[in-house]
Every structure is written in C-alpha cells, then in structure tokens.
Amino acid sequence: MADEPPLLPSSLIERSYELLVKAVVDYAIYMLDPQGRIMTWNSGAERIKGYEAWEVIGQHLEMFFPAEDRREGRAQRLIATALSEGRAQDEGWRVRKDGSRFWALTALDAIHDDTGRLIGLAKITRDMTERHDAQLRMDEVRAQLFQAQKMEALGQLTGGMAHDFNNLLTVIIGATELALRSDNPERIHALLDNIHTAGMRGRELTQHLLTFARRRNPEAQQIELEPVLKAASTLFGQALPKGIRLEAAIEPALHPVRVDPSQLEMALLNLIFNARDAMEQGGCIRLGAENRSLQGEWAELRGDFVLISVSDDGPGIAPEVQARIFEPFFTTKQFGKGTGLGLSQVYGFARNAGGTIRVESEPGNGTRMTLYLPAAS
Numbered sequence: 001m002a003d004e005p006p007l008l009p010s011s012l013i014e015r016s017y018e019l020l021v022k023a024v025v026d027y028a029i030y031m032l033d034p035q036g037r038i039m040t041w042n043s044g045a046e047r048i049k050g051y052e053a054w055e056v057i058g059q060h061l062e063m064f065f066p067a068e069d070r071r072e073g074r075a076q077r078l079i080a081t082a083l084s085e086g087r088a089q090d091e092g093w094r095v096r097k098d099g100s101r102f103w104a105l106t107a108l109d110a111i112h113d114d115t116g117r118l119i120g121l122a123k124i125t126r127d128m129t130e131r132h133d134a135q136l137r138m139d140e141v142r143a144q145l146f147q148a149q150k151m152e153a154l155g156q157l158t159g160g161m162a163h164d165f166n167n168l169l170t171v172i173i174g175a176t177e178l179a180l181r182s183d184n185p186e187r188i189h190a191l192l193d194n195i196h197t198a199g200m201r202g203r204e205l206t207q208h209l210l211t212f213a214r215r216r217n218p219e220a221q222q223i224e225l226e227p228v229l230k231a232a233s234t235l236f237g238q239a240l241p242k243g244i245r246l247e248a249a250i251e252p253a254l255h256p257v258r259v260d261p262s263q264l265e266m267a268l269l270n271l272i273f274n275a276r277d278a279m280e281q282g283g284c285i286r287l288g289a290e291n292r293s294l295q296g297e298w299a300e301l302r303g304d305f306v307l308i309s310v311s312d313d314g315p316g317i318a319p320e321v322q323a324r325i326f327e328p329f330f331t332t333k334q335f336g337k338g339t340g341l342g343l344s345q346v347y348g349f350a351r352n353a354g355g356t357i358r359v360e361s362e363p364g365n366g367t368r369m370t371l372y373l374p375a376a377s
C-alpha cells in the first residue's frame, strides 16, 4: 500500500494557511467584516497600499478609494454586490498611503462559516498599474499608426485623383472655350450642362476625400452600410489605375452594424489596394455586400452577419503565404512598396467589431477577402 501523506491537525493547517496568506507579497489579501471594515492585513496589502496593519484594522474599505469614487459610494456598492451575489469584481484607481494612485484589479467574495452564517468578505487586490500603463501606451501607438496609415492612404488617393481632376478640368475648360465662341443658345446650353456635370463630379470627389480625411477619433457607432460602401467605392474606384475597374454589388437592406465608419473605410481601402497590387496586368475588383445568417458553418460564427467581400482575379496566394498574411509586418512586396501592416489592421478591425475576416484564394485563381461583421441588434 502506498504511503498516505500524514494528516496535519486542523489547527496546524489553519495556522500555516494564515502564515501563507500573510507572506504573499504580490496580492493584497485581507478580510472585511460585513460592513466593510478591515479585519486582517497581509504583506502584499502593506506593500501595495503602503499602510501597516495597525493603521488600517477597523477602518472602512472606502479609505483606499479616490475622492470622486467615495462621493459616488463605489466601495459601498461593491460590498452590497458581494453580499447579494456572493462575489463582486472591480477595476479602477486606488490611493496609496503616500497619496499616489495605482490601478487595482479586485475581487470580493462573501465568506460563510460551516453553518452558512456570513462571517465577512475576502478581498483580493492586484496592482495592475504597469499593465494598465502599457495598455494605454499600446492604444496610443495604435491610434498613431492608424493616423499614419490614413495619411499615407490619403497621399495615394490624392495622387490617383489628381489625374481625374485634370480630366474634369479639361472637360470644363474645353466646353467653356467652345461656349465662348458660340452664338447658338441651344449649343451654349448643352455645353453649360456638360460643365455643370463635370463640376458636380469634382465636388463629389472632394467631398468624399474630405470626409475620409476628417473623421479622426475611432468610435464605434451603429451605421447603415450602404452609403459608406457606395461612397468608398466611388472614391477608391477613382484612385485606381486605368486598367483596373471596381464593380460594386451591394445588396439592398443590409443590416446595420456597429463599427467606426472611418476604420471600415480604411479596411476596405486596404483590401482594395491589395487587390490592385495583385493585378499588375489590370483586371476587375469586385466589392460585394450581403446579409447572411450563420449557424456555425464557419469559424463558429452564429447569428446575423453582413459579409463584405473584395475579390480580384490576380495570381492568388500560396498556402504557405496565406498562413502569415495577417501577421503585422508580413509582406511579400518589395522594400518600400509595402509595410505589411494592411491586413493586420483589417484583422484587428474585424475582431474588434465582433466579427472576423476570411481569405479564400487559390494560386492562379484570384483572391476573395471577406469581412464578417455582426448585425447590430
């Protein structure tokens, strides 16, 4: 028979357990009475909050909360939740003894004795300041990256569009000259009509460009897709080289979705420019949008979705490349031609929206990239 480990007497277990909790330095672990007054204190609590046991025992939990949270009764609310639901969690700023703040992740559990009587609340706090700061820095970098990409895209768009503006101006100048030389009122009227159409076309272009440039702070909101997709297809279609057409097939009555419209435009632009780069010999890019109800047929997605796809008839993507295309900085383009950030941004956008992106491609048979965006209820 295998040797059973000797059982420790329960008093000894309790004692060693107490010592263990006291010795933990990475977590503040202590007990509160049901009113929220501090009953025990450990090394972690001392290290994180800067108080010694004698300074806090008997005081209310509220003492660690910043003034604005005290006014709102945040500590009391937390205790009430823990008492009614057995557990409460919170994340937010707390104040150390020296007045400095730290970002705390806390859990509060109601503790009952063997007979089920409430004896107090166990409180565990972790100092997450570093991680919180790192997160903020990441958000900032991401925002900068987004802005930088947008500026680059804007450069590409205006570059492509200068040529369209030139065409429009040629129409306007040519028609004006003819009209100035003519004394036939009907002909002048027809020429003015041409000038007007070209002018309106130019105004549409600048308006799309301005809306694209303007929206800055990413903010998810419920939007109707049709106008965004139509504006994007006009604007981006204008910026494509001569041999490449953009055809849009946008189903009517698309579900609304919750996204930041300017990020959606950037995602579309990234997909369309990838398709453009894949078709050096020219060809057709198809932008499609349709509603689809999913029951887990793909990527475990369930519910109502809008599928927005960008397809090309370029050379396709080899399987070993396909596995890596969403990685940041992965590019097969020449140095200076691609950063490899396009698809990683599109992927991030789709995941943030609660959806995903799917790639379907076979070498020699073109590529289809599809954004799956959940319908907003």
Ligand SMILES: Nc1ncnc2c1ncn2[C@@H]1O[C@H](COP(=O)(O)OP(=O)(O)OP(=O)(O)O)[C@@H](O)[C@H]1O
Pocket (backbone or CB within 6 Å): 270, 274, 275, 278, 312, 314, 315, 316, 317, 321, 325, 326, 330, 331, 332, 333, 337, 338, 339, 340, 341, 342, 343, 344, 367
């Ligand atoms: N439609 C496509 N057809 C063929 N290959 C594609 C297509 N879309 C993406 N790829 C491949 O995926 C890689 C990564 O694309 P991604 O958009 O992330 O970066 P990039 O286009 O190389 O650079 P950037 O978008 O930053 O200018 C591309 O370099 C290319 O090899």
Ligand SMILES: [Mg+2]
Pocket (backbone or CB within 6 Å): 270, 273, 274, 338, 341, 342, 343
């Ligand atoms: Mg790209």
